[in-house]
Amino acid sequence: MKSKSRQAPLALASLVLIACVSMVACAPKGASEMPSTGGDDAAAEVSVDWSYDSSCETCHTKEPASIDDASCLVSTHAAQGNTCQTCHADETALKTAHEGATAEDAEKRATKLRSTTVDEATCLSCHGSLEVLAEKTASSAALTDSEGKTVNPHAMPENEDHAETNCVSCHSMHEGTPAVETASEYCESCHHANVYACHTCHD
Template identity: 45%
Template sequence: MRSNRLRIIAAVAAAFALAGALGACAPQAAPTDGEPAAVESEGTAEAAAFTWSVDSDCGTCHGDDVASFDDASCPASQHAAMKDQCMTCHNDPNMERAHAKVTLDSEKKKATLKRTVVARDTCLASGCHDMTEIAADTADVTVLTDKNGTTVNPHDLPESEDHASINCSSCHKLHTADTPAEAAPATCRNCHHADVYECNTCHDH
């Protein structure tokens, strides 16, 4: 009876000793200057939450756009003094909604500006640009010439509901090297899909 009790005690002691040895062999995180060691969770770590505000650091995600101010091939370089004033132009009231589902995921930090709208008044405000002068300067520009030879001044478009939605940024891409000569015809083709600028020539009424 006594020998059975001794065997049980010895077995329990051996089990505790084995558990302790296994625990000592488990990989341990190295301490870092008194800071608690980080514990890695299984699976992908949850992306840090992000709340957009007018004071947010846009460069956190839009690094390429911020870098374009230092790139002479990008029109943004002509606005270099505004490098840290993104909200001067990107004062779109939908910015908060556009960032509602944004997280600080390091794999997605090269975001491009796709949903923002730079209003025409933003470019014309405070005397930055004068549309009358620009229209006069581009009166002889032929970049908007359709397949029938009709040429339109890109800064003096006929008034229409569709043209009212065209903004300076529709053709002038400040943060890329794309030229207005490339972007403007593409903008027109959103509606003038037959590459004909004169209205009422494509469909029978």
């Protein structure tokens, strides 16, 4: 007959063994072991049920969070009662952009405007005409190239190359980088030698 002192360790070992077996049996199955529900990563591929009145933060996280960041322009706009739809007003384009979209897409793609735009007229409806803005920034040296040439950011020369330039080209609403930096970066994306005069880089 075994002594009680020898039975206790055996009982404890048995309990540990049973607990380990139970944990293995209840462990989550790997993706290859889970039953298929009709596609790879099916849970991540569930389409978003989008409507124009949907709550954007359901899928988009960075943009709503920037509303509470005083360094972001969207914070100032939100404080004046504006909502996402105030600026993102093209319902048709937004509907198209959200077709087949998933929550996973929002995390990967929604940091920059790709399929939709913010209409310049929407910005100007509050901020005044480009002429008014140009008067306000007439003395700005924000856009000064490597040769000392300064361009008024709201009175750029009108040409084919500038045709796609609009307010959001320089003014980033959801990032804290000041416009003086984003605007110069935008210019240098074409004026790669940081020289604003045309026909000076290539013969």
